[in-house]
Amino acid sequence: MMVFSDRLKVIEERIAQVCLRSGRNRADIALMGVSKFHGIDRIAEAWESGIRLFGESRVQEAEEKFPGFKPAHTGVELHMIGSLQRNKAKTAASLFDCIQSVDRESIIGELGKHAVERQTPLKVLLELHTGEESKAGFPDEEGLLRAAELVLTFPALVPAGLMTMAPYSGDPELIRGSFRALVRAQQKLEREFPDSDWSCLSMGMSNDFEIAIEEGSTLLRIGTSLFGER
Numbered sequence: 001m002m003v004f005s006d007r008l009k010v011i012e013e014r015i016a017q018v019c020l021r022s023g024r025n026r027a028d029i030a031l032m033g034v035s036k037f038h039g040i041d042r043i044a045e046a047w048e049s050g051i052r053l054f055g056e057s058r059v060q061e062a063e064e065k066f067p068g069f070k071p072a073h074t075g076v077e078l079h080m081i082g083s084l085q086r087n088k089a090k091t092a093a094s095l096f097d098c099i100q101s102v103d104r105e106s107i108i109g110e111l112g113k114h115a116v117e118r119q120t121p122l123k124v125l126l127e128l129h130t131g132e133e134s135k136a137g138f139p140d141e142e143g144l145l146r147a148a149e150l151v152l153t154f155p156a157l158v159p160a161g162l163m164t165m166a167p168y169s170g171d172p173e174l175i176r177g178s179f180r181a182l183v184r185a186q187q188k189l190e191r192e193f194p195d196s197d198w199s200c201l202s203m204g205m206s207n208d209f210e211i212a213i214e215e216g217s218t219l220l221r222i223g224t225s226l227f228g229e230r
């Protein structure tokens with residue numbers, strides 16, 4: 001049976017190969033373990049193997065797992081990657097280090113309001129809809145620019161970059177097009193808001209992370225290939 005460290009080794013080898021052929025530096029790419037639907041024992045196993053960044057897609061589930069785990073594991077970083085409901089914004093703003101799935105203006109207001117209770121500003125990524133079937137994300141660059149402007153009005157929020165989910169497809173060029181749209185949006189934001197940090201490009205999952213690295217990803221969100229089937 002494959003244990004976590006075996007799977008991690010396979011993934012690291014694949015990452016290293018893409019980096020080599022595409023001229024990327026492994027150190028510029030963060031590897032998130034997407035731990036949704038996996039219990040704290042599996043999360044501890046991932047930690048033992050060296051994973052420090054975790055992603056969860058539901059506030060309630062993260063709330064059951066991480067408040068105990070985090071204080072005992074200094075250096076753990078927890079990101080929200082699933083659609084965030086308004087009534088969960090307060091909990092999310094205190095539990096997570098970063099909300100990657102900021103996908104509409106109303107949630108920015110909620111997070112901005114509740115994040116003032118934090119000791120450090122809450123990092124946010126703006127999610128761009130680039131073709132994935134669920135409709136999550138701002139629909140276009142114009143929507144992103146307005147969202148960025150709004151984020152910058154809240155002192156307790158700090159932008160860190162962009163996130164997208166490519167369509168689940170067997171067509172690599174369709175996936176590539178999705179990631180390129182995110183890079184274009186990043187360039188636009190960097191021009192419009194040069195004093196802010198837009199450097200994080202969260203793109204690439206189990207089925208498409210190699211293409212994502214080729215297109216400039218700085219944060220891979222890997223669930224199934226690291227933890228096994230959910």
Ligand SMILES: *Cc1c(COP(=O)(O)O)cnc(C)c1O
Nearest residue numbers: 034057081205206221222223224
């Ligand atoms: C579940 C999930 C992932 C991980 O997907 P895998 O295909 O299991 O690697 C990545 N990003 C988001 C937003 C997810 O919901």
